Amino acid sequence: MKKLVLVVLALFFINCSNSEDISELNNQSTIDVYVAGQKNGNATYWKNNTEITLDNGGFSTSTANKIIVHNNNVYVFGSSGSTYILWENGSLTNLNEEFQEPSYELDYITDMIIDSNDVYFIGYLKSLTNPTIYDLVYWKNGIKTVILSNCIYRHQQSSIKVIDDNIYVFQKTIIIKKVFL
DSSP states (O other): OHHHHHHHHHHHHHHHSOHHHHHHHHHSOOOOOEEEEEETTEEEEEETTEEEEOOOTTOSOOEEEEEEEETTEEEEEEEETTEEEEEETTEEEEHHHHTOOSSEEEEEEEEEEEETTEEEEEEEEEESSSTTOEEEEEEETTEEEEEEEEESSOOTTOEEEEETTEEEEEOSSOEEEOOOO
């Protein structure tokens, strides 16, 4: 019993003797927590439990699928049905209109990332002359690069990563490793 009391007292003095540890905890910077989603049919995100409802832009419903905070800017990627939307600091951009081409329409955007100050999207354009043909593309700051053309199907789980200025595209069934500079 004496040993137990001595151990408890020793732990008490060890834990309470260093007031620097307590002051270090109080001086740590806070971390903001962001969560993207939907509330009452509106794309919404929460910053530290504070709800921010995004402008629907006239769409009946919208959802926020991904949120990235970079250089104090808040980028929210989402959709309204088959229309893809980017909100940058609350300002809405209709990506279907942004990426529309004369012979192709935006069919699907599967991912978005930010690297340095560059905004990347990856997705599929559908041929208007042959709606069973797709091109897998990515956009860097709105400039399109075709990765695969004349695909007869699309992978809805494609993603994109940038590592050391190399762009990597991943798909559910295959991996395409190609460096685009």
